[in-house]
Amino acid sequence: MGKLLALALAGIVAALVGERLVAFRNRMCASRELKPKRLPNCHLIKGIEVGSEDIDILPNGLAFISSGLKYPGMQSFAPDKRGEILLMDLKEENPRPVELRISRGFELASFNPHGISLYVGEDDAVYLFVVNHPQYKSTVELFKFVEDDNSLVHLKTIKHELLPSVNDIVAVGPDSFFATNDHYFTETFLLYLEMFLGLTWTNVVYYSPKEVKEVATGFYFANGINMSPDGRYVYVADLLGQKIHVFEKHANFTLTPLKELQLDTLPDNLSVDPYTGDIWAGCHPNGMKLLLYDPGNLPGSEVLRIQGILSQKPVVTQVYVDDGSIIQGTSVATVYGKDLLIGTVFHRGLHCPL
Ligand SMILES: *[C@@H]1O[C@H](CO)[C@@H](O)[C@H](O)[C@H]1NC(C)=O
Ligand SMILES: *[C@@H]1O[C@H](CO)[C@@H](O)[C@H](O)[C@H]1NC(C)=O
Ligand SMILES: [Ca+2]
Ligand SMILES: [Ca+2]
16 A cells, blocks of 8 residues: 555656646747848957857947856856956947956956946936846946946945846936846755746846835746836846736836737847837747757857837747857847847857848
């Protein structure tokens, strides 16, 4: 009888694990293969050797690029190299990225930059918010950009118990922002279990020096976050939910869910064209390849443009698809006029004229 019970229990556990595994593989798009679709005249950007995880561009064409992310469970080609912020002027004929100098007093050795967001203040001061993972913890670093000498002056480090696992941020003031947490747990085993079981406990948090609050939850893996040009709507990419969530933003910085757009790919970072309002999403066509990183079976890349997200029928266009032979694991796509910059956590970004 004991043996029968044990067998039944083992059967139930195996069935549950099997069911979770199938669901997990579906969320990761594990069996998706796709045909490359390339753009003419793209070139890999020289001088960005260890990743171009996130990109944000000022209205004057200065592109800020975070480089050198090391992230638990993700392949890194330069695990010992510290991270950096690069600047590239898209108005130049052949733009070249340069590393921004960071003011003294900031601990550079453990700099591990992830999502970034720019904010232009009323006095035209430019603030750069950088998600940082020193010792794999999460902080948000606030810098002021000094264009005259290509440097960043460190203003403060923001840490908070509601910001345990920050992925991306979108600034809404000189010292306030919305941030996504991409895991509920921070301990490695538990965060893998969380992903595997498909818990939807990740969230969006509003931070200001006066108030910090959770404003949305229910994501498998909240990832990129951005805002419409008029600041009325907030977009959140749920990587493992394969969705973009649209929220209405209120004056008190609460968010109300408005709609969801289902994709059949894993959206990472979102950027918004300030002129057209189109959303550009850097996506991972197959999350399993990203997680398992096999040099013989590279993670591919996919860039989507989403037009009219608020309309009845948003138009989703596959702009760029790659099997990993040119660009692996795209994490972001940002446009500035006719320039498309495609970033990846693994290596150099790609610059494509549209
Ligand atoms: C951009 O993509 C990377 C790749 O996974 C992701 O981890 C990171 O959070 C993204 N950055 C932002 C700002 O969302
Ligand atoms: C925030 O503003 C919205 C819209 O005006 C309102 O419905 C909501 O109750 C407010 N929430 C708080 C906590 O004040
Ligand atoms: Ca960003
Ligand atoms: Ca991201």
